[in-house]
Amino acid sequence: xxxxxxxxxxxxxxxxxxxxxxxxxxxxxxxxxxxxxxxxxxxxxxxxxxxxxxxxxxxxxxxxxxxxxxxxxxxxxxxxxxxxxxxxxxxxxxxxxxxxxxxxxxxxxxxxxxxxxxxxxxxxxxxxxxxxxxxxxxxxxxxxxxxxxxxxxxxxxxxxxxxxxxxxxxxxxxxxxxxxxxxxxxxxxxxxxxxxxxxxxxxxxxxxxxxxxxxxxxxxxxxxxxxxxxxxxxxxxxxxxxxxxxxxxxxxxxxxxxxxxxxxxxxxxxxxxxxxxxxxxxxxxxxxxxxxxxxxxxxxxxxxxxxxxxxxxxxxxxxxxxxxxxxxxxxxxxxxxxxxxxxxxxxxxxxxxxxxxxxxxxxxxxxxxxxxxxxxxxxxxxxxxxxxxxxxxxxxxxxxxxxxxxxxxx
Numbered sequence: 001x002x003x004x005x006x007x008x009x010x011x012x013x014x015x016x017x018x019x020x021x022x023x024x025x026x027x028x029x030x031x032x033x034x035x036x037x038x039x040x041x042x043x044x045x046x047x048x049x050x051x052x053x054x055x056x057x058x059x060x061x062x063x064x065x066x067x068x069x070x071x072x073x074x075x076x077x078x079x080x081x082x083x084x085x086x087x088x089x090x091x092x093x094x095x096x097x098x099x100x101x102x103x104x105x106x107x108x109x110x111x112x113x114x115x116x117x118x119x120x121x122x123x124x125x126x127x128x129x130x131x132x133x134x135x136x137x138x139x140x141x142x143x144x145x146x147x148x149x150x151x152x153x154x155x156x157x158x159x160x161x162x163x164x165x166x167x168x169x170x171x172x173x174x175x176x177x178x179x180x181x182x183x184x185x186x187x188x189x190x191x192x193x194x195x196x197x198x199x200x201x202x203x204x205x206x207x208x209x210x211x212x213x214x215x216x217x218x219x220x221x222x223x224x225x226x227x228x229x230x231x232x233x234x235x236x237x238x239x240x241x242x243x244x245x246x247x248x249x250x251x252x253x254x255x256x257x258x259x260x261x262x263x264x265x266x267x268x269x270x271x272x273x274x275x276x277x278x279x280x281x282x283x284x285x286x287x288x289x290x291x292x293x294x295x296x297x298x299x300x301x302x303x304x305x306x307x308x309x310x311x312x313x314x315x316x317x318x319x320x321x322x323x324x325x326x327x328x329x330x331x332x333x334x335x336x337x338x339x340x341x342x343x344x345x346x347x348x349x350x351x352x353x354x355x356x357x358x359x360x361x362x363x364x365x366x367x368x369x370x371x372x373x374x375x376x377x378x379x380x381x382x383x384x385x386x387x388x389x390x391x392x393x394x395x396x397x398x399x400x401x402x403x404x405x406x407x408x409x410x
Contacts, residue, residue, distance in 0.1 A: 041057040216247045220242050270300075293324045310365075324373075333359070
């Protein structure tokens with residue numbers, strides 16, 4: 001950033017004049033939003049002052065600018081910003097930028113209740129007057145969150161969520177984001193607030209770290225779908241660390257929707273349950289009406305499932321709505337792996353490629369054929385013979401392991 005631009009960021013003082021074009025390297029290259037520097041609206045960033053009102057004022061100016069047709073973003077320069085009161089939910093795609101996770105920090109006060117950042121109906125049809133996933137050249141839908149940290153306190157009795165996408169959302173890009181010590185969800189999408197349909201699609205997440213987030217009633221990361229519209233789909237996640245979640249680490253499900261999450265790809269998913277709650281690390285399902293399908297987990301590391309829970313659990317209300325097209329590659333273990341490994345209470349067309357699988361409880365459990373369809377293929381690279389397993393007799397023929405030129409029963 002040039003000296004002149006740095007001075008401009010700090011000295012702008014008129015409400016509309018506080019919107020500037022972003023510095024190089026921030027935001028999507030095809031569409032530079034106007035930045036609204038929270039310091040220019042009075043935020044101190046000293047970890048002591050309540051910056052809630054200043055941040056809300058900057059956000060209001062960004063919303064007004066966006067409604068005039070100009071993409072807009074909140075900018076948090078280096079500092080620690082204390083947030084006591086929740087910000088209003090945005091129905092326009094306001095982005096959020098910082099200078100990096102260790103430099104731009106939002107400190108959530110113990111009295112805070114609600115969502116730190118939330119959006120509703122930030123999707124293509126709301127911006128282009130048509131439901132399309134192919135945006136025109138003048139991109140005005142979608143939003144970015146980059147280079148920021150949210151830190152709370154687990155001692156709060158309030159529900160505190162970090163990033164929530166209500167109703168329909170698409171073209172979301174989130175990169176280099178940390179969330180620490182929140183009682184609620186770090187990332188939540190596909191939940192109805194204003195509309196009966198809720199989903200997320202065509203979105204990418206990269207380099208996220210969520211530590212000690214969630215509770216028994218709230219997964220640290222929750223991809224949901226609701227209503228009669230499309231399910232959450234076309235989502236890619238590259239580098240997601242979930243450490244010591246208070247409840248489920250990652251859940252993919254459909255709460256009353258006709259379509260469950262699908263066409264999702266997780267690369268470098270790392271969930272460690274040690275020091276967290278007592279829930280399953282990764283939950284796929286349940287779905288009320290929809291189906292979770294075509295989900296890939298690559299380079300996955302699931303560590304320390306707690307006693308009584310699983311590293312990964314698949315479930316559904318019946319066989320037609322069971323997860324399908326599931327591929328998981330990686331390892332399951334840890335020094336405190338007191339729970340189960342893979343539990344398939346419902347599923348079909350599934351494959352597991354594991355370089356390591358060790359847990360104190362049963363390594364592989366498969367339920368009855370009432371909710372399980374084949375094939376379910378396990379490849380332990382020669383180690384699967386030593387795995388402990390609990391497979392319902394009615395599903396034994398559906399569970400297989402690969403060897404050269406043939407498939408044999410596990």
